Amino acid sequence: MHDQRDENAVEHGTSSPILIAAAWALVMIPLAWGLLSTLQKALLLFP
Amino acid sequence: MSFLDKNNIIAKPGHSRWLVPPAALCVHLCIGQAYAFSVFNLPLTRVLGVTESLPADWELTTLGWIFSLSMVFLGLSAAFCGSWLERVGPRKAMFTAACCFGSGFLLSAIGVWTHLVWLIYLGYGVLGGIGLGIGYISPVKTLITWFPDRPGMATGMAIMGFGGGAMIGAPLAVGLMKYYSSPESVGVAATFVTMGIIYFIFMCIGATIVRIPRKGWKPAGFVEEKQPQKLVTRNHVDVNQAMKTPQFYLLWFVLFLNVTAGIGVLGQASAMSQEMMPGAIEAAAAAGFVGLLSLFNMGGRFAWASVSDYIGRKNTYIIFFVLGMALYALVPGTAAIGSVFLYVLCYCVIISMYGGGFSTIPAYLKDIFGTMHVGAIHGRLLTAWSAAGIMGPVLVNYIRAAQIDAGVDPAQAYTVTMYIMVGLLLIGLICNLCVKAVDAKHHYEDASDRDRGNTETAKPMEG
Structure with a gap:
């Protein structure tokens, strides 16, 4: 498994890491916002 | 275009x-x-x-x-x-x-x-x-x-x-x-x-x-197991052929029963929590309870599907059904002793498994029918979701109404529903245990189709 991950890392080098990070940020930022909003509501359960 | x-x-x-x-x-x-x-x-x-x-x-x-x-x-x-x-x-x-x-x-x-x-x-x-x-x-x-x-x-x-x-x-x-x-x-x-x-x-x-991999692409360093697990096929089954296998219908019921058990609770979570825990959970806290359930619904989708890569899909569903039965049986007890923490914990785990059921099923289908038409087979299996979307809320709402009409206290009106859920999950467990590898007569005949990915679609097998 360890070797497999290392080799994948080599292969991923050809796609721009900035592009990969931007793609993940695009989906993670709204998700994090939604998560935070839900967590704030959920905290009301345990005052 | x-x-x-x-x-x-x-x-x-x-x-x-x-x-x-x-x-x-x-x-x-x-x-x-x-x-x-x-x-x-x-x-x-x-x-x-x-x-x-x-x-x-x-x-x-x-x-x-x-x-x-x-x-x-x-x-x-x-x-x-x-x-x-x-x-x-x-x-x-x-x-x-x-x-x-x-x-x-x-x-x-x-x-x-x-x-x-x-x-x-x-x-x-x-x-x-x-x-x-x-x-x-x-x-x-x-x-x-x-x-x-x-x-x-x-x-x-x-x-x-x-x-x-x-x-x-x-x-x-x-x-x-x-x-x-x-x-x-x-x-x-x-x-x-x-x-x-x-x-x-x-x-x-x-x-x-979005991109699809080129034909025959494999992740670097990935080697298929020489001896695949019993329920993981390297063959492929055409979508129409899959409909003729008992495995399709068993998995349909597995998804249907797992979703039915969760969706009724999700739809009624706010009212149900307030009625089952009067005084302990008020309207604002009930909204928090719904929020918490959606968090576990989301987290369960990723966590359980990831776990299934290690323990296998069949075992993952065995956990869903066995643990689900135990938790549904426990819920009325946690409400009776007035423990908000245990009550919430039981439902959070139940809903995580509801979400996990959705996310694990595509990989289960891939294991059983191969990748060639897994998207189409998954699409047809999702009719189980529509059916459960009707069945789940009906079960929860109508049984509660019947119990209250019969003079049962609202706090206990959901107890029968919980035990019915246990029964449904037991049927789901039996269906899951009956899932075996697809008979070779349903496999695609062309051996070269084994490596088929997204880049090509194979022709249906004749006869």
Whole structure:
């Protein structure tokens, strides 16, 4: 498994890491916002 | 429209597969908004009166059909568009989903402006529902072929997005309605237009990013096990042939029963928690309980599907059913002793397994039927979701009503339902235990089809 991950890392080098990070940020930022909003509501359960 | 063609989205050598999950999430985070549609219900009952409902305003019962219609068309479009999706590839499917979902919002906005509810039925219910169905299944096969080493984790990431979509959709809709509301308007129509445009753009970004692997592509260093596990096939089964196998129907019931057990609770969570724990859980805390359940619904989709890569799909479902039975049996007891923590904990785990059931099923289908038509087979299996969407809430609501009519205290009115859920999960467990490898007579005859991914579609076996 360890070797497999290392080799994948080599292969991923050809796609721009900035592009990969931007793609993940695009989906993670709204998700994090939604998560935070839900967590704030959920905290009301345990005052 | 060559930009959308399947041949134009084959990844070049060195393309990172880690760009594919965000593409899938772009779609699933949008369509997951469907679970948050209820935030529009109350404002829609005041479209004419604004501050209070007028006699000519829509009733809640009339509006309830919007969500129900969208769920029915989700199941139908997933079932009927699966084979088309296999043919045209994920980009065209995602773009079609974006057009349907986005235009569904726009048509609904016209429905609100003109106060014609059938336009909202047609818009969000029919068009939006078709967008939901196509969007839901469009990235599944693509992810499985990009992640043959971790198919559960890959589909879990996308389907987690569907759970997370409600968390974004609800506060976004509430915020927009607040922004657009005025003494003359509740702001729903303008919110529909804004959300339709935002979701269309976001889904189109996903369609632009998505790529399919070239034929025979494997992740670097990935070697298929020489001796595959008993329930993991290297063969493929055509979608129509899959419908002739007992495995398809067993898995249909596995999904149906797992979803039925969870969806009834999700739909009634707020009222049920207040009735089962009177005094301990009030309205505000109940809203928090619903929020917590949606968090576990989302987290369970990723966590359980990832776990299934290590312990196997069949074992994962065995855990869902056995643990689910134990927890449903425990719930009335936790309510009786007044332990909010234990009550909430039981339901959070139950709902995590409800979400996990959705995200683990694509990888289960891939194990049993191979990757060739897994998207189409998954689409047809999703009719179980539509059926459970009717069955689950009916079970919870009607049995509760019958119990209260019989004079049972509201705090105990759900006890019978919980025990019925235990029975349903037991049937699900038996169905899951009966799942065996598909008979070789159903396999695709061409041995070269073993490496088929997204780039080609095989011809059906004759005879």
